[in-house]
Amino acid sequence: MNTATNAASARNTVAAKGNWLAKLRALALHALNLHLQNCAVIAEAHRRPQ
Structure with a gap:
């Protein structure tokens, strides 16, 4: 999903x-x-090891 396209x-x-x-x-x-x-930020945070 392209957020820039949707916003425009x-x-x-x-x-x-x-x-x-x-x-x-x-x-x-x-x-x-x-x-x-x-959601993408949360998913990325969970994907990375601590």
């Missing part, structure tokens, strides 16, 4: 429509991307 797509959607549903979609995509980044 979400911004374009908000700019094109400008309604609350598009803003909600953009917010949900942003939250999902942050969650996936957080």
